[in-house]
Amino acid sequence: MRAILFFLILAVANILISPASAEDLFVARILSVDKEAGILSVEIMDDGDKPHMKNIAGKSIEVAIPAGRQPKSLLPGNVIRIWGEMNQKTGELDATHLHTLGHTGYGQDRTGVRRRIGRSRGQYGGRGGSKGRGK
Amino acid sequence: MEKIFVLRKRSRRGRHDRCFLSGIGAAAFFCFFLMVPPSEAVDLLAELTAGYDSNPALSDPSDGSGFSVYGLGAMHSFVLSKDLALHLSAEGRYQDYWSVGDNYRVQAGTELSYVLADGRFLPSLIGEVAAYRDALVEADERNEAMAGIAAGWILTKRLTLGFEQTFRWLSYLNWAKPFSGKGQGRNVNNGGESGKGEKGSSAAARSQWAGAATMSGQGKGKGNRELNQLYPPRDNRLMVTGIDLDIFILPSLTGRVYGAYGDLNSSLDMESFREIQAGGALSWIPAEQWLVGIEATWYRTQYYSVPENITRVRLINYSWSAGLQVSRFWGDVEFFGQAGWKSGDAPLDYQSYTQTVIQCGLSYSF
Numbered sequence: 023m024r025a026i027l028f029f030l031i032l033a034v035a036n037i038l039i040s041p042a043s044a045e046d047l048f049v050a051r052i053l054s055v056d057k058e059a060g061i062l063s064v065e066i067m068d069d070g071d072k073p074h075m076k077n078i079a080g081k082s083i084e085v086a087i088p089a090g091r092q093p094k095s096l097l098p099g100n101v102i103r104i105w106g107e108m109n110q111k112t113g114e115l116d117a118t119h120l121h122t123l124g125h126t127g128y129g130q131d132r133t134g135v136r137r138r139i140g141r142s143r144g145q146y147g148g149r150g151g152s153k154g155r156g157k
Numbered sequence: 158m159e160k161i162f163v164l165r166k167r168s169r170r171g172r173h174d175r176c177f178l179s180g181i182g183a184a185a186f187f188c189f190f191l192m193v194p195p196s197e198a199v200d201l202l203a204e205l206t207a208g209y210d211s212n213p214a215l216s217d218p219s220d221g222s223g224f225s226v227y228g229l230g231a232m233h234s235f236v237l238s239k240d241l242a243l244h245l246s247a248e249g250r251y252q253d254y255w256s257v258g259d260n261y262r263v264q265a266g267t268e269l270s271y272v273l274a275d276g277r278f279l280p281s282l283i284g285e286v287a288a289y290r291d292a293l294v295e296a297d298e299r300n301e302a303m304a305g306i307a308a309g310w311i312l313t314k315r316l317t318l319g320f321e322q323t324f325r326w327l328s329y330l331n332w333a334k335p336f337s338g339k340g341q342g343r344n345v346n347n348g349g350e351s352g353k354g355e356k357g358s359s360a361a362a363r364s365q366w367a368g369a370a371t372m373s374g375q376g377k378g379k380g381n382r383e384l385n386q387l388y389p390p391r392d393n394r395l396m397v398t399g400i401d402l403d404i405f406i407l408p409s410l411t412g413r414v415y416g417a418y419g420d421l422n423s424s425l426d427m428e429s430f431r432e433i434q435a436g437g438a439l440s441w442i443p444a445e446q447w448l449v450g451i452e453a454t455w456y457r458t459q460y461y462s463v464p465e466n467i468t469r470v471r472l473i474n475y476s477w478s479a480g481l482q483v484s485r486f487w488g489d490v491e492f493f494g495q496a497g498w499k500s501g502d503a504p505l506d507y508q509s510y511t512q513t514v515i516q517c518g519l520s521y522s523f
Contacts, residue, residue, distance in 0.1 A: 101276035
């Protein structure tokens, strides 16, 4: 348990000393996916928080995703969240993190935290009998 | 002693059966996913883990054991129309304990999701079938089927609300005494045995195990008779209602809080319970290619159908669990280390238990 406290302190300290991020958060609908090139074509659904990202809702832009960071099963029509920074030269959104909405619900793992941690103890039936008789 | 020998022999034969069945299952699993056209790529995951579990049976006193885990998973999505998608998944996981009995779980799931509200609301029908086998606590061996509904709703740019309502049928395979599952207070080496494979012969199972229960030393006092009888394999129904809120705080920091209410209706009344759980999780990316995950959960379990003459069962039990995971990625390969803790009340004989699990491993998604 001390380890968890230690990492929480470390996370807070890291966030406090990091320079202010230029990244903005967008909610967008996928129009097309080019997995080879690592490019998504998306329609932005909400304005960004940064001053130059106002009035961007409804526009179609391309999103460049670094190799190895594409979430699995990106499909046209999916709504995703994108942390990224608009590249003024190319007009592309350079994404740093993507989060999908799909596979919803309490038992799922949108943050990625539960995938193994929960498995070793078993949440409600779903992960393998750690507490038995229905748990 | 002879009775014990007979049971061990049966258990060894059962292990061969299980290996055979799991082999068949693995073959069927790969055949299914290889039939998908190459143009529609299937996401596959292979995982190898090794570690140490201080208390695999969640009992007190505990016998720790090293272990290795072999896991395989596959997932594929089909776009049925502009707004309708079908997701299929299958997963198998074998946990090989080095000094106590192994366990494995195979499961297949499906989700049919439909896009509403311009993509901001995603309701789904979900289903799952699973088989869990455990050579350490045979009372936990079961087949499962689950059906339910789930939904995800983008409230704001930074918040997503999730909801899930599931109905899970748990069909246990073995005769067992009450509260014989993991973390319920019955020591697996001292009276927690189950009558494996005795579905059709109750008299044989009861007579075979009556002696063992008496010799175990457990079961002195009020309500002993009920607690030391073997009962037929349970046929349980579990309803779970859960909500969660995902919070996208910073590019490097995502959080989640969740709560759930579960109601287990057991074919053995005294094992029925209602449970509340609440928890939170943080996912933190401290540097490029690194990921740290932290999660903690609290549980309150109330056994509401224990007969009044049984005084050896604690009706309200609390437990908690926490975990920490650090991952480093190299392309499709992930190396991870994890520590997990669990501590709680076991209802039988007012016991309690603690567990620490340390593990590390490699995961490859392709």
